[in-house]
Amino acid sequence: MIRAAWDRLRLFNIGELFAHRGRTIMSMVVMGVSAGLLVSVFSISGSITGSVDKLTHSLGGNAVLEVSGITDAGFDQTLLQQIRTVPGVAAAVPMIRQPIGADADRALLVGADQSISQLGTSLDGALKDQAGKLLTVPNGVLLGKAMGHxxxxxxxxxxxxxxxxxxxxxxxxGDINGGHIAIALLPVAQKITGRVGRLDSVQIVAAPNTDVGKLRSALTDAVAGRAIVADPALRTAQASSSVMLVSYATLASAAAALVVSSFLIYNAMSMAVAQRRPMLSLLRAIGGKRGPMVRDLIAEAALLGLFGGAIGSVIGIFAGRQAINQLPAAILNSVESRTQYEVPGYAVPVAVAACVLASIAAAAIAARQVYKVAPIEALAPVGTSTADAVKPVLRWTAAVLGLAMVVGAVVVARADVGKLSMAGISLAIVGSVILCFAATEPIVRACAAIARLFGAPGALGATTVERAPRRVWATAMTVMIGVTAVVSIGNATRNMVSAAGDSFEGLAGTDIFVSPTSMAQFPTGPLLPSDLKATLQKIPGVADVGSAQMAFSTLGSGRVMLQAYEGGAARTSALDGVSQPDLARLAAGQAVVISRDIARTLDLHPGSSLDLPTPTGIHKVQVLKVIPYFAAISGTVVLDLDVMRQWYQRPGETILGIDIAPGADHAAVMSAVRAAVPADIHVTTGKDAVTAISSSVRQGTSISNAILWIVVLVATVALLNTLMLSVLERRRELGVFRAMGTSRRFLLRTVLTEAAGIGIVGALLGLAAGSATHYLATVALGHAIALDIPYHPTPLLVVYAVVALILALLGSIPPAVRASRLPIIEAIAVD
Structure with a gap:
């Protein structure tokens, strides 16, 4: 049985794949593109979370819990003794963990004592072998080879x-932070970081037979809110939230490419059925059963998906390496580890499986043309078969389902459920396709009507369109999806970039910013030199210097960004509209301002009480105001600078904002500031800071936008496939026309008018669906990043649609040329 099935598949299916190499390669290419996009998307998020996870395990070893600082200021070292006395703690290993350097030189400084040997990490042997050097060399450190010293x-x-x-x-x-690591004894590391008497982390090794849950509770009571007690995996979970928005957006675009590829596989299998109709009819006539034929076609499509997905996955691995470099520096630098590119173990299997399943589903629909027809009917053109007719029950079911999905998309997109609101975008596009399935007949008639507008060639093209309604509908949908995705997601991300840039426009009111890293990266550290502010205030032409701090902190199970300001040049739009009495409460540490996403996650609103964990214990504050604030990486808590310095034991500032005195020479003051600031510290104007932040946001959407245009190119291949199928089906017919004296130009125009009808209808449907989905996408993105994004429909909607249509219509040229060049004798003799 198995041998017979294999022989049948090899002779009638695999053989056909080799006989029609062009179609086979084309189908594998589009599936490969989809697989490559999926692998790239999975690798982006997997690289960041995987790098953090690898670092966590490399340093944590067999630790079951970690006591970590609420911010990068860590916690008082006196907590260590209290932690060690908690029942069930076999070992408590103190550490300093702080990123050092920036950009290409970014590394991790690790400070530890001899107790690190109880963790069983790869550092244990290194420290044992070279501990003597650390003890004898003043301020000595051990470096990874990648540091280049x-x-x-x-x-x-x-x-x-x-x-x-x-x-x-x-x-x-080599495996720890990619070799970009510096190791020092704990006291030396504390001096290097300027945090003598403080720790960043304590790794907890449990005693045998200890209940980890009870141990966590006991440790939580011991630290009394001054540190976080959690599984070591908490760092990985927090890192995943930094890249979640980019992952959602790119995954939605990659999914659109997979859907378009499925339609193309449907057309490819329809083409296979059309070419093999004489063979299939013969097999049916001599007693062949329909079931094995259908299963063989599905197996053939599965092979296309399997090999296309496998090849595409390999390409996706290399493409992902390039894509990771396109991520904004703010995302890459928001985690302590250096991001190393790696492909998650699930990426390739999931991508290949998605391609195989999509191919099988598409082939199963196309195979109905064999399964539903009688043997004598199999000799007729596909378009005249009853298999192409949509039953009323199926049509009404599709209408109800499509309408329900569109309504559901509106509900999901408008519901304030954070990044999950973005699911409404995909739901709306799928619902639109299902609604269009219910309207197959009017769509096909519209395609034929447009073709007829082009005279006699169009009339012949319209007849061809009407003979294959299901295939024409599928091709129109590929064009529609491509246009819809570009118009909706492309314009929505444009609105998002614009709104994000506008939200930071207040920074332009400050003449100069001084920060340890670029303003586009949300400068959270290290702290600026303690005497720098006083030095800058003495520069002629400087009217005022204001201080601010940014720092990542743990709130609940998530990570937030603390932003603290004092009066003066460091301004923030977060405090716009806050009254003087409320500002006084902020300065007294009685209240804070939080971003919308934090309020949603913790179920807070203005007036709510919030327990704020800090290194000095839990402080109860009131939510003064809930603000829309760009939260692509994390939510935001705004408080007074002096309060932050006191509660979080983080003296100093990470940002200095300089106001230049009226009438002073801006260029001269800027030069003087640059001369006074150490070389490794960034100096930028307020306007340049806004531009840098906007560019960073735009960079984060560039991957998604690139994928959208790849979807359009896939739609181009789909149109090419459909028209090539049309030419193959009518080969004898076209040969007769040529024998009767019809010119090559007439036949070429016939195929082009067929393409115009399908492409224009698909583009118009895409423009309509894309315009509506653009609004939903704008609302959904607003919830995802906790920012009000104005809906701005622009003429670019039409421009995008026209460009996508032109690209799609390019696919009609090869089959049109082939139709015009058919050899008359061979075409007539084909049957």
């Missing part, structure tokens, strides 16, 4: 001049 080198590290005591080999440090 040799033993004995001296370089500035934080507040000290460090000496390279040794270089770790790849076996010891």
């Amino acid at each position: 040799k033993p004995g080198d001296k370089f500035q590290l934080g507040t000290l001049t460090a000496t390279v005591a040794g270089v770790l080999d790849d076996s010891a440090a």
